[in-house]
Amino acid sequence: MRSYSKKIFLEYSFFLFLILKPNNFNLFAYISDSDENSINFHYESDSCSFQSPIDSGWQSLYQDSIQVRSELSFTCNSDSVFPGKAFLYWGDENKVNFIGESDKGNVSENITISVMQRLKIDIDTDIVDIDWEGPVPGSAEFEFPLSSVFDPFLLLGNPDRPLVIEQNLPRTHLIELGLNDFVGIPGEITSLDLFIDYSGRFHSSIIGNYISSASGDAFLTNEGQPLYLPELSGENYEFSATYCAYVVNQLALTYFIYVRLEYLVGTERRELEKEIELPIIAKEWEENWQIGPQNITFSLPKILILDTNFNSLNQIYFQDILINSEITQKIIIFNEGNKSLKISASTSLPFSIHSDLSNQVEILPGNFYELIFSFKANDVGYYTGNLNIESNDPMKGDIILPIIANVIDDNTDNNYSDYIFETSEVSNGDEINYEYSGCGCII
Numbered sequence: 001m002r003s004y005s006k007k008i009f010l011e012y013s014f015f016l017f018l019i020l021k022p023n024n025f026n027l028f029a030y031i032s033d034s035d036e037n038s039i040n041f042h043y044e045s046d047s048c049s050f051q052s053p054i055d056s057g058w059q060s061l062y063q064d065s066i067q068v069r070s071e072l073s074f075t076c077n078s079d080s081v082f083p084g085k086a087f088l089y090w091g092d093e094n095k096v097n098f099i100g101e102s103d104k105g106n107v108s109e110n111i112t113i114s115v116m117q118r119l120k121i122d123i124d125t126d127i128v129d130i131d132w133e134g135p136v137p138g139s140a141e142f143e144f145p146l147s148s149v150f151d152p153f154l155l156l157g158n159p160d161r162p163l164v165i166e167q168n169l170p171r172t173h174l175i176e177l178g179l180n181d182f183v184g185i186p187g188e189i190t191s192l193d194l195f196i197d198y199s200g201r202f203h204s205s206i207i208g209n210y211i212s213s214a215s216g217d218a219f220l221t222n223e224g225q226p227l228y229l230p231e232l233s234g235e236n237y238e239f240s241a242t243y244c245a246y247v248v249n250q251l252a253l254t255y256f257i258y259v260r261l262e263y264l265v266g267t268e269r270r271e272l273e274k275e276i277e278l279p280i281i282a283k284e285w286e287e288n289w290q291i292g293p294q295n296i297t298f299s300l301p302k303i304l305i306l307d308t309n310f311n312s313l314n315q316i317y318f319q320d321i322l323i324n325s326e327i328t329q330k331i332i333i334f335n336e337g338n339k340s341l342k343i344s345a346s347t348s349l350p351f352s353i354h355s356d357l358s359n360q361v362e363i364l365p366g367n368f369y370e371l372i373f374s375f376k377a378n379d380v381g382y383y384t385g386n387l388n389i390e391s392n393d394p395m396k397g398d399i400i401l402p403i404i405a406n407v408i409d410d411n412t413d414n415n416y417s418d419y420i421f422e423t424s425e426v427s428n429g430d431e432i433n434y435e436y437s438g439c440g441c442i443i
């Protein structure tokens with residue numbers, strides 16, 4: 001028991017420094033969090049045509065007696081799907097990673113080739129002179145799909161390792177014609193058989209891939225590098241993403257042309273028979289893909305600290321507590337966001353938490369949690385402490401609530417009941433200082 005012969009009036013002030021850095025989240029890296037969204041970039045091109053068809057020129061099948069000429073024109077359609085998930089992480093830094101679904105990416109080209117061909121027969125001997133040129137009937141249009149499956153995003157993006165679609169086209173029968181299919185054949189020709197097969201190779205390289213975001217200057221390459229985001233705020237984080245790629249396609253075709261010709265020289269039947277391979281120069285075309293933009297929305301948690309009347313709370317004050325008595329208080333931790341809020345809390349003696357927050361507690365959006373804590377002291381005096389709340393709120397993170405307690409004796413001559421406490425926030429850049437001041441008397 002302390003006693004004094006006269007009243008001493010004491011005026012005091014003290015400072016508690018709480019460092020918060022809204023743009024750096026090291027304080028709550030303990031409970032970092034993430035959210036995910038399925039994404040499906042889908043590219044479908046309009047039919048692209050090539051203005052300059054390929055002309056093989058006259059190709060000799062048998063010396064100069066039989067020649068064939070091919071003219072090819074192309075159209076193509078692209079249909080590509082890049083499915084995966086976008087993961088938003090917040091903690092030390094805010095970032096988005098794009099991870100593709102295994103073997104669900106699909107890149108396809110559907111190529112249509114129109115074939116126009118002409119045949120020339122020129123046989124000149126002392127006995128017979130056959131000179132004929134005409135279109136090959138049944139000149140055809142044929143198409144073939146080319147596709148490849150892959151893991152999107154993480155396997156792309158490196159110019160030294162582009163996504164390659166490569167497909168060999170087996171030898172396929174295209175045209176089979178006989179003498180009666182041709183018009184204006186000279187009478188000396190008694191038999192004419194023409195067969196055309198084709199085979200080929202398609203090669204496509206997808207290079208220069210990246211996913212860009214409209215949320216600033218940042219862009220994301222697809223080697224697993226994250227996209228770093230500006231400050232998160234609110235109950236949702238929204239941004240748009242666009243998939244871009246530069247595509248180089250090559251198609252090489254080879255024709256296998258077989259002709260067998262019988263003709264009369266007087267009464268003598270003669271025969272010409274030949275097969276040649278006619279390589280068609282590889283056709284190359286480029287495409288610039290821009291898929292999107294696709295809007296992506298992530299839900300965020302948002303923590304509010306309230307009193308039991310649901311008013312905002314920034315400190316806890318126990319006033320006029322009798323010595324050796326225990327008093328409890330409740331605070332409300334409310335999740336104003338659209339994603340589950342995860343919290344844990346701690347304090348130090350003589351303050352204690354009754355709620356079981358040794359492990360994380362999850363608060364669903366729109367719900368709240370009642371945190372109950374108590375205070376008891378065996379000596380008269382003035383006590384301070386902190387209630388530390390760790391959360392996965394990407395903006396507020398860890399919250400430190402100052403606790404102030406005033407313990408008095410039942411002997412009213414020895415108490416601190418005249419103390420009045422006030423707080424104010426003093427902001428200095430990223431640092432927030434809580435200043436406490438008060439005045440009272442000791443008897």
